[in-house]
Amino acid sequence: MVRIKSYLREVKPYVPGKAIDEVKRELGLEEIIKLASNESPFPPFPSAVEAIEKAIPTLNEYPLSDSYYLREALAEKFDFPIDQIVVGAGTDELIGLTARCLLGPGDEAVMPAPAFIMYPIATELTGATAVQVSLRDNRVDLKEILKAVNERTKIVFLDNPNNPTGTIFTKRDLEWFLEKVPNHVAILLDQAYYEFVTSPDFPDGLDFMKRGYENVIVTRTFSKIYSLAGLRVGYGFFPRELAEALNKARGPFNVGTLSQVAALASLNDQEEVFKRKTLINNERDRIVFELKKRGFNCTPTQANFVFFETPFHSEEVYQALLKKGVIVRPGHIFGPGYEKYIRLTIGTREDNDAFLKALDSIIEEASQQ
Template structure:
């Protein structure tokens, strides 16, 4: 005899869509029987993890029977020293995703609203929906740049948080410093600005800002950073936020005591000092972007020049078919349907060899589709 549950979830869950991650390599190998798979879907560092971070993990392994430091003091101190901030201006979290959830829990009431760019990272909306707050999506320009006037016009008495992802995921575009300053000057001081700078290390534009200067100047901003991208620690899940101490104090009230595991803390404290790995990753990414730009241009595929470690490419009405064909050839990319971009795919910049493998698979896919 089966028993049917009558437990009802919160009403807010009706408006929440679960996050869909990129397919892992092992899953594609298992499903399609492939021996070689190149994953260019999740914006991971193709150079791998920081060697200093790996060494720190290896040295700490014998201590994993102990609970981690609830306050992540060593990581906090390392971040503060690197960024010329005070320890009270830093909060260490289980990846950037947890920081977004904590910000939502700390500041949003059901009657509040957040403003998000569109398309952009979907977790901003997730955090707001979880708290029964409203979401106002402001479209990017046709060139996928930010429209500051449009964002400001969306501000109402209910606006509590405004998100800026720069460089933006999935477009790779960014908010120039002059526009950031215009935005911060025009916003009411009661509005918290979250500057998601997870991809900041890959930005090369002279007028780019990662937002940290505004933390130092006391603006009501939270800068989100992660160790998943440039430092290559995606599998350990650790990130951090930088903000004025009063804002950090509010967020700390909703943080769980052991939110970041001990190995992640050890790795991050070491990795943030690994300048050689950062520089090598940046060079690999810059070279890889140019390699992909040249290939896409030669194939006649429109793309957005990126300040990040991925490129948004337009493949047209057959975009989903391209995505599926690339999978069968051992290349995992990200289809744009998740962001309301059904004619696009987002492609992570890989090693030179990874990129060549993608380009060959893309050429073969184009040939197959043209014969249809």
Template sequence: MNIKEQLLNLKPYQPGKPIEEVKREYGLDKIVKLASNENPYGCSEKAKEAVKNNIDSFAIYPDGYATELREKLAKHLGVDGTQLLFGNGSDDVIHIITTALLAPGKNTVMANPTFSQYKHNAVIEGAEVREVELIEGNHDLDGMLQQIDENTEIIWVCSPNNPTGVYVNSDKLHRFLKQVPEHVLIIMDEAYYEFAAKEQDYPNTVSLLNDYPNLLILRTFSKAYGLGGLRVGYAIGNSDFINKIEPVRQPFNSNRVGQIAASAALDDQDFIKAYVEKNKQGLQQFYKFCEEHKLSYYPSFGNFILINFEQSGDEVFHYLLERGFIVRSGNPLGFPNSVRITVGTEEQNRELIALLTEMLENQKN
């Protein structure tokens, strides 16, 4: 069997360690997972109730077009339903887009470091990947523009960026959009949109869709909505473009349970507002810790924080793992001396910070 050559040196995505595995490995009873930017408060009670009320429907295939969720989300966003593309999480939407547009001889432009799946999927399609280093955690948009040529198909902007948590402000984005050629698809990945949306200079990208037919926005129900286990991501864009790439989408790629829960979750914006506020308070806990110990970090507009410990991120990761906290080493994320920590509850943050403080004090002695 002749497997694509580009797959031979490509590693599968490595998620954070599962809780049960860590319990067995280290003989621990209590594990706190703060590695995958999940909502520590779970999801809306309305979503849970909706799923309970539909238990008897699980034997039936889902609506392949996600009609109910499509109509409700379109109204929530102020767009037409034909402007939406649903996926089995944003990862699936990224896969659909790269399959539709990328091939050998084509190239794609992205920041470095940023979300790994842009590059991963591009490599699978045999396209050239052009990476531009971040500047103080943010996209070097001018540098990215310089990488565009006639063979460029996609340019990726992750805002807020994973893993740094920094976003591209409205003025910078407007200047950037005006300079990107019309043949290039501009993808704004806004997986952490809800955490940054209230910032005064955070761009209202949905309002720009009419002016830029080559703009596509990615969002998800996995982060703020707390439905990561049900895998519902989506794209918002030009109806004609969405229609053209729809054939790549698998027939039932958004499952029945996910559609039911996401639709109900949209009705509980108070849950989102409360979580966003708690997340801000949690970030302040980590900022205070960093400042007390003179650790550098990026002010984050997501539900996570990247902290530079000036030592191996793998070592910090293992120190916490042995004590029941799962975080994400910055090593595979492009920041080898850092650790990315999901903001947890006030109590979880306090316990984690106490462990980190103990670690740093022991290193001084």
């Protein structure tokens, strides 16, 4: 009999949100709106589609192993050394590779809870221990995270904005934290939602790297504002030696040709990024206004989703919305204390209107019971 490493038995698998087709099949509904996975509601950029079409005839060849042209463009756009930039099959892969390069049995990684669910999974897959530090008032609590750091700690994962709450910590908070945390600890700043942020207090992790904080890592993604979640492209800025290690640990062709060309074309189309940021953020403001008008408590968000509290259990709200063809994320899956929260991804204006209509009819039904 094969024997897997014993610690793998304890790792809880990632559970994705329900897919549109699955819900259609199960409930026999024609129209489904998915506002559950913090994806973009818009199709890929026209420039990305064009680049994909152009690259199709080359698919008999392996992709560029080092995603060279995409890394070159990232190096230029962000004014950062190309040999410290690594491209992966989504941020997911970069998080997993970083864990694999820095952690092993006996080590610890510290992270907020709730946060992006791949942090504990990636940590535990190496045999290391995930030390989860509760949020305070739906915010990442850097003071408590610092207290949880010890000589066994090798990584601190910090999503900013945080998923699922959408809150941020500020430049001052980060500077305070980086000054205090021992420099043998890698600080992975996951900025998956960075393009949606409007707060002037938001810390751009790259500025900190450029200022000489040698233990900082910054990751970003093409899955959110760039509308390429299905192609799996993420990128990260790493300390030089760690970038070299990641390049040994990753698969030689980890990012496919279509993913590379689509990401490059999208990166070169910042006008489209700005357009979409404006559309999503205007809708975000409108949804927050509408939710507050209905008396729901909304956590201040800087991302493309909103975490709000209703008087009902989140599973009830989730199921009731599902029956009306709207998929959201119920808060109870994020742990104790979040049973009344819903995480709602901002959709198109039409999607959001359909959500509000479904929500209103649920409130109406509840008031009649």
